[in-house]
Amino acid sequence: MNNKKIKIAVIIGSVSENSFTRKSVKLAIDEIEKNNNFSVDIIDPREFDLPLPGLGIQNESKIRLQKIIGEADAALLATPEYNGSFSSIIKIVIENLGYPSELVGKPIALLGVASGDMGAIKSIEALRGVCAHIGGIVLPNSTSVAHINDKFDSNNNCIDEQTERRIRRVGSDLVKYLNDFNS
């Protein structure tokens, strides 16, 4: 019997102190971790010293990042909406994955959050384009959350049931896809 866990790398696309992207994606991670045959590696860019792309710098952070993604079976990318698109930090993470990318051929789930009325649709669609371009298999369903600043209390608990359900679904849809794929 093969007891090897299915590995999911989760990329947090924000470095802000009280990041709503981080609070949100934790719910999706919790959903994934309900499954014993899955493990999660969190990539928090604050814990990496990633070089700007194009400088040809190969440092410990870049090697560590590529190893984590290279060993992952799938990825979940979570981004805030910044100026009508995904965050620059998530693009820097992607630029550090090599060309061809360590994400080639891997299923990718997307989550976007925004403070505005429109949610993070633009970020998600732009990120979907980038992920498809580099050869990732982007899952059709993604979650965009509008008014994210109103969705958590001061203890970081989500106070909106529907929002929590939609965020958790990003994790459960990815688990379902991978379970179906592996069966």
Ligand SMILES: Cc1cc2nc3c(=O)[nH]c(=O)nc-3n(C[C@H](O)[C@H](O)[C@H](O)COP(=O)(O)O)c2cc1C
């Ligand atoms: C540089 C910057 C640009 C932003 N641009 C948008 C935007 O275009 N649309 C929007 O709805 N919110 C925008 N916001 C608000 C963020 O989406 C919101 O603060 C969100 O919580 C940020 O996620 P984070 O807390 O994980 O960084 C912007 C915030 C920043 C810092």
